[in-house]
Amino acid sequence: MKTILQTIDLKMTYQIGKVAVNALRGVNLAVNEGEFVAIMGPSGCGKSTMLHILGGMLSPSSGSVIIDGEDLSKMNDGARTELRRRKIGFVFQKFNLFPTLTAEGNIRLAENIRGNGSRKNDSERRTEILRLLKLESRLNHKPLELSGGEQQRVAIARALVGYPAIVLADEPTGNLDSENSQIVLKMLQELNSKFGQTIVMITHSAEAAEVAQRIIRMKDGQIVQ
Amino acid sequence: MSNSLVTANLQQRPIRTLISIIGVALGVVLVILMVGLSHGMLQEQGRRNSNVGAELLFTRPNNYGPGSSAVLSLPVQYATKIAELPGIEAVSPIGQYLKPSNQSFGMEMVEGIELETYQKVTPISISEGKNLVADDEVIIDQVYHHDRKANVGDIIDLFGHQFRVAGIYQPEIGARIKIKLSEMQKLLGSKERCSFVYIKCKPTQSQEQVAQTILNAFPGNKIFFTRDIQGLYEKGLPAINVFVKAVVVVAVSISMLVIMLAMYTTIIERTREIGILKSLGASKKFIITEIEKEAFLISVLGTLLGFVVAIIGRFLIIKNTSLIIEFEPLWLVYAALVGIGSSLIGALYPALRVANQDPVKALSYE
Numbered sequence: 001m002k003t004i005l006q007t008i009d010l011k012m013t014y015q016i017g018k019v020a021v022n023a024l025r026g027v028n029l030a031v032n033e034g035e036f037v038a039i040m041g042p043s044g045c046g047k048s049t050m051l052h053i054l055g056g057m058l059s060p061s062s063g064s065v066i067i068d069g070e071d072l073s074k075m076n077d078g079a080r081t082e083l084r085r086r087k088i089g090f091v092f093q094k095f096n097l098f099p100t101l102t103a104e105g106n107i108r109l110a111e112n113i114r115g116n117g118s119r120k121n122d123s124e125r126r127t128e129i130l131r132l133l134k135l136e137s138r139l140n141h142k143p144l145e146l147s148g149g150e151q152q153r154v155a156i157a158r159a160l161v162g163y164p165a166i167v168l169a170d171e172p173t174g175n176l177d178s179e180n181s182q183i184v185l186k187m188l189q190e191l192n193s194k195f196g197q198t199i200v201m202i203t204h205s206a207e208a209a210e211v212a213q214r215i216i217r218m219k220d221g222q223i224v225q
Numbered sequence: 226m227s228n229s230l231v232t233a234n235l236q237q238r239p240i241r242t243l244i245s246i247i248g249v250a251l252g253v254v255l256v257i258l259m260v261g262l263s264h265g266m267l268q269e270q271g272r273r274n275s276n277v278g279a280e281l282l283f284t285r286p287n288n289y290g291p292g293s294s295a296v297l298s299l300p301v302q303y304a305t306k307i308a309e310l311p312g313i314e315a316v317s318p319i320g321q322y323l324k325p326s327n328q329s330f331g332m333e334m335v336e337g338i339e340l341e342t343y344q345k346v347t348p349i350s351i352s353e354g355k356n357l358v359a360d361d362e363v364i365i366d367q368v369y370h371h372d373r374k375a376n377v378g379d380i381i382d383l384f385g386h387q388f389r390v391a392g393i394y395q396p397e398i399g400a401r402i403k404i405k406l407s408e409m410q411k412l413l414g415s416k417e418r419c420s421f422v423y424i425k426c427k428p429t430q431s432q433e434q435v436a437q438t439i440l441n442a443f444p445g446n447k448i449f450f451t452r453d454i455q456g457l458y459e460k461g462l463p464a465i466n467v468f469v470k471a472v473v474v475v476a477v478s479i480s481m482l483v484i485m486l487a488m489y490t491t492i493i494e495r496t497r498e499i500g501i502l503k504s505l506g507a508s509k510k511f512i513i514t515e516i517e518k519e520a521f522l523i524s525v526l527g528t529l530l531g532f533v534v535a536i537i538g539r540f541l542i543i544k545n546t547s548l549i550i551e552f553e554p555l556w557l558v559y560a561a562l563v564g565i566g567s568s569l570i571g572a573l574y575p576a577l578r579v580a581n582q583d584p585v586k587a588l589s590y591e
Contacts, residue, residue: 057504057584078508085506096501096588100233109230113507158505 005031010063023049025221034196038212046221056080089159093171104139114162149180169201248483249527252476256560257535265551271458279346282449284421297415312430317342318419336400337409354392362391369401484571500587509580516576524568
């Protein structure tokens with residue numbers, strides 16, 4: 001099985017005033033293509049920092065991040081943005097949809113960015129994803145007209161635009177009630193099994209982590225299990 | 226589809242969008258009306274000054290045309306001497322004086338004429354009232370009569386003296402108010418002086434030849450062909466050109482600052498959305514383009530609004546005042562460029578700033 005994501009001795013230190021805070025203390029991680037991995041840990045253990053580094057939105061203090069054969073840690077901001085556009089899909093706890101756009105508008109905006117402005121998209125895959133996420137009838141609604149679960153499903157659909165190598169989900173059920181959490185988790189599971197989509201999910205919920213094929217636990221900036 | 230992000234953003238804050246559009250429109254209106262007004266007034270002045278029957282105008286160098294002080298510096302004796310030269314049918318000395326307007330803003334020209342000779346070199350005729358006879362009388366043209374509601378028998382204040390309107394003349398020639406040259410000389414303390422001399426050539430004579438004869442006889446002076454006068458005014462004068470440039474700078478500044486402020490507040494408000502765009506992999510170029518698209522759309526709408534307001538403004542100004550506003554196609558293009566160009570420049574700083582924002586910080590913005 002191909003390794004799609006690998007971190008080697010990944011360290012991240014924040015300088016807050018005169019105090020150096022070690023958010024990551026040498027994380028070594030490997031995720032295979034098509035795997036659904038959950039990273040669990042208490043607040044402040046470095047989960048979000050790691051996700052931001054894996055997504056190319058933060059530069060590590062040291063160590064390497066290799067995504068689909070490309071070393072993210074050696075790239076400048078522009079190259080990391082370009083790699084994020086091609087290979088990473090983000091799902092956030094707060095959904096982060098554009099409130100002024102409809103569900104379809106949000107998805108098409110991502111298509112436009114990922115298609116580098118050429119509006120290239122795969123309508124068949126798009127239709128299939130929307131059907132799986134049960135969003136066909138909600139496409140013309142703006143985020144405020146959708147329930148939390150529906151908003152998160154739109155965010156997932158947006159993350160899947162452009163065949164990302166990895167979907168990075170940051171507490172995707174953190175803002176949802178238990179019913180909607182189950183729906184979203186089930187859909188993530190289906191996307192993984194049906195499309196072979198690699199998913200790395202950060203969560204502090206053991207129940208959410210259960211849907212993943214593998215659970216990685218973090219504590220004090222290190223992988224402990 | 227990102228265009229819908231642009232329009233959706235504009236629709237989300239309609240008042241701010243409207244104010245931005247009005248800001249751009251203000252700059253466009255400023256350029257169109259002020260340039261149109263300055264050029265229009267100059268061209269109108271030139272047209273009236275060229276609307277004489279005389280073919281030549283004799284004066285001191287730098288004493289005639291747009292921007293001249295139009296003082297009485299030429300001895301009237303020149304008229305008598307020019308009349309004696311071959312090829313001349315008639316001459317008439319004219320005094321011109323530019324004074325602050327009595328009833329509207331700006332300046333107005335008063336002409337001092339010798340009616341008897343003036344009638345020989347111009348097609349002037351009295352359409353209402355009577356000719357200029359007494360020292361305290363003026364004649365006015367139809368436009369002055371209409372705009373100022375000045376009628377025959379009314380009193381007009383000129384040079385601190387009261388003049389009675391003796392008659393209304395036509396067509397429009399030179400200044401709209403004419404008094405006797407001798408009275409103007411007396412009031413300005415310029416006895417036996419005039420500003421220039423109108424010269425009517427004999428029909429059989431070449432104007433160029435007559436002009437050369439006069440210049441040979443009186444070297445160091447200047448001859449204008451009245452057929453060229455309108456063009457002379459249309460070219461404008463340095464002071465007006467400086468004024469026009471100042472207006473353009475002010476207009477550009479207004480539009481640029483309005484857009485810069487609007488876009489700056491917009492991006493602060495949408496910091497989180499910029500973070501989302503970055504998380505989706507939007508490049509700096511993409512984000513800058515989105516901001517610039519918004520500015521472009523605002524500027525196009527502002528420019529169109531500016532054109533509409535300028536058209537309405539021109540109509541109202543012309544209807545209610547004696548001011549002339551000329552819309553020149555080239556300046557309409559310049560005004561559009563001012564509106565759109567300044568908006569794009571104004572949006573550039575906020576766009577660059579936002580494009581360089583840290584995506585993690587932007588996403589955590591509340």
